Amino acid sequence: MPVLWQDIAVLFALLLPALIVGAFVLAGFRPYMLVRAMLWRFRWTNLIFMSLIAVSIGIGVALIAQERGLRQGTARAADPFDLIVAAPGSEITMLFAAVYLRPSDVPLLSGEVYDHVASAENVSLAAPIAFGDSYNSHPIVGSTAEFVTHMSPQLAEGRLFDNYWGAVVGARVDLSVGDVFEPAHGVGDAAEHDAHGGAEYRVVGRMQPTGSPWDRAIVVPVESVWEIHVLPTGHAPDNADQLGPPFDPGYFPGTPAILVSAEQLYANYALRAEFTTAETMAFFPGSILASLHSVMGDVRQVMSLMAIVTQILVTIGMMVGLVTLTRLFARRLALLRALGAPARFVFAIVWSYTATLIFLGAAAGIAVGFVAAAVISRIVTARTDILVNATLSWSEFQLVAAFVSVTVLLALIPAAIALSRPVVADLRN
Template sequence: MGNPFPFVLADLRRSRAGALAIVLLVALAVGLGVAVSAQDRALREGSARAADRFDLLIGAPGSETQLVLSTVYLQPAAIELIDGAILADLAANPDVAEAAPIGFGDNWRGHPIVGTTAGFLAPGGASAPAEGRLFERIDEVVVGADVPLALGEEFEPAHGHVEMEDEEAHGFHQHVVGRMARQGTPWDRAIIAPIEAVWWVHSLPVGHALDEAALWPDGPHGEPALDLIPLGPPFDRAELPGVPAIVVTPASFAAAYQLRQEYRAADDTMAVFPAEVLVQLYALLGDVRDLVATISLLTQVLVIGAVLLAVLASLAQRRRLIGVLRALGASRPFVFATIWLNVALILTTGALLGLAVGYGGAFLVGRLFESRTALSLPIGLGVVELRLVLAIVLAGSVLAAIPAAFAYRGSVAQALRG
């Protein structure tokens, strides 16, 4: 009787229904902890990656969180505008490598149309979109990876009529000329247009002085010559309307903090590092995560305790088997190993299955979150989750010694009579 495994496997087959129930119970308890941990890490990594392109945001005084949510994650909200002259000041500031306006307020079939500059899409002379090219006219757009518009397609935005003063409305159609590579951010669902287009459809100045006679060659009732409207910087300070936000790329690390201090101290602006706002959000989410993690840990402790109590109770039913083993000459270590392996195998199987359950749960929640926000979450198992499962396995293995120690108590005669 040197190998206890045949006895353990035979016992598990005999009571397979009860063993399976315990394994599933352990798996669910462990899976909850694994899912919470993996989902929390994925949310942090995914949201931080989405904010990488936004070094410094400048907007009107108000909620820093809302400014970040609206600009970085394109969550719709009413945001106060800042004076367009601030954009001109930033463009002329030697501490600023790039200042890109961000404009909202229009959409096509639920896809937000975001106005900005070509420089924002290709910072520092970066490569063109994955397909096509960047916009070069006011009526051209670049679409995100998830926008169901093909290159060359024409569409009319929700606010596709331009009201000229004392004149009738003119239709405004936009043409898709490029598609951005997938970024795993809400911008994959966005239609990116020249900021001038957002101003144009809202009947605002377009940031440049225009030759009205050349723009309307057939008079105000004709079609405008849109190719004559210049795009991007340099802007005409006197022709700049308000903007919801400006994304600033500082010229240096020191310049970033200097600019933030300058525009935070002003009465009509606020400046935020999106990364700092995310840290604050993580702190708030961390309280909820810690609560759920604590509940998960308590659940795991209760489940392991319940398993051990169930095993102790089942020892009464196994007393005759244990008595037979002892009568056949089974040593104390053999009996101990038989019972210990029984409990340890159940807990270990449940913990490993819980690792898979937790990953699957986190993956499903991540896909649901992505379908609603377009923010891609990099779900994966890390050291924390593996350490959690290992801790459960080790704790269960140690606690399995309790029922194993009770198994050899009493005489052989008493065990056989049981």
């Protein structure tokens, strides 16, 4: 729904009931005491109708808010990754592997390629990202101390690693500083334990929360990853104790990806062009996410349409139910008409009663939406390791207002049907 029409729906939802109620008051009709009595007399039935409205609205707006929260969470997780350099292939596959730590089998970049990237003008950080091992479902990633400080400028506790067998864990890793653990080869159910000859890491620090899958990652020196896989450590034998860059191209075993950060933001564009060659692929994770988010935007439109269709079906069912519900007090309405109450007064009673159910149900639906959005956010965060904080915004309130506007108008139908019933027949029932 266009924004202009959504704003009109909100205004209409606020003004229409006030106009109708004002018209009742000016006409001398004050049906509120009778409406309150009807709400209390049939309170359990009324509660069912309001619950139906509340659940329909709450789940609909919570799902729409969740899509926006997931979009914001994925973008936040990719913020530290200015530019990724990898072997030519699928940018989306490498995005999920390097940024969101989804296991992938990707080719490696050679030492010559890494040296060219690291020594390029304006490059302030060229951190190798080597993955493939794990500990209790926590991915172990080989990189440098500079990479850790890039992801977490201030550690939550501990210090950076200063030897091959130190490890800095993410905020949600169930290890404490000083703990010792043994890596497994592979990730998940396919992980091979005791595959690295009893190599052990000691936790020396913990990163600040990032709201990304890196909160569950373990960062270790890339040299140790190469060594336990019986590969050169990136340094010549006479520099075997060196940790971190510069790496010797002749002893560099390869890395799946390189995180590149430029001294100036504008320089990233020049670096992307420079590193996009027959041997390398350079891309901005933010650009890939923008493409994915455009698809999610289409999904949002579909979800909004589904929510509207669901609410239309609920509205139709509710109107049918309200028409049936008016039969419960048809005899009372017939008695009012027999005593001389104007038809407009009876009409006002039925409409006010129906509109009250709609407004109370919609208000409860907003509360249900807030709760549902929080619950779904926790589930999505636990399943994806991406921090999702979804909450209702103006667009969700516009959707609720549109629903209220339409149903308040449709509430005139049960009121009209109640007036069309024969008075004598209802008095005899």
